[in-house]
Amino acid sequence: MELESYFDFLAPDDIRVKGTRIGIEIILYEYIHRAQSPEAIAARYPSLTLEQVYATITYYLHNREAINAYLEDWLEHGRRMREEQERNPPPVVVKLRALAAQRQQAEAQAT
Numbered sequence: 001m002e003l004e005s006y007f008d009f010l011a012p013d014d015i016r017v018k019g020t021r022i023g024i025e026i027i028l029y030e031y032i033h034r035a036q037s038p039e040a041i042a043a044r045y046p047s048l049t050l051e052q053v054y055a056t057i058t059y060y061l062h063n064r065e066a067i068n069a070y071l072e073d074w075l076e077h078g079r080r081m082r083e084e085q086e087r088n089p090p091p092v093v094v095k096l097r098a099l100a101a102q103r104q105q106a107e108a109q110a111t
Contacts, residue, residue, distance in 0.1 A: 003062065006055040013073060017056060020047045025074045027056045028067065 007024065008016045015024045022045060030036040030044070038057060042050040060067045089097075 003055060003059050006052060007059070013070065013077075015070070017048060017052050020052075022048060023074075024056050024059070024067070025071055027053055028060055028071060031057055031060075032071070 008018050030041045038053040042048050042053045
């Protein structure tokens with residue numbers, strides 16, 4: 001079985017574990033940045049088998065340079081989206097922040 005057969009290559013920036021909606025970036029973030037074992041990753045994501053987790057890690061090890069670029073793009077996209085959301089928060093977030101500020105102000109006046 002070829003290693004690539006474990007994945008669906010939907011786009012250059014979207015590689016998913018075949019038969020799941022889980023992108024390889026999820027597994028690799030847990031493995032690389034959170035130092036999780038393959039067994040812990042498989043336990044955390046019940047739709048994955050241990051074999052799929054190991055296949056993803058092996059794919060990364062065989063394609064380290066390209067996958068590191070893939071992961072950097074994913075992390076950068078997440079950072080940009082968080083910044084955008086902070087600049088333009090959804091109405092519910094604006095309302096919750098206003099309520100929290102009112103509560104803090106009321107508590108400060110009570111003391």
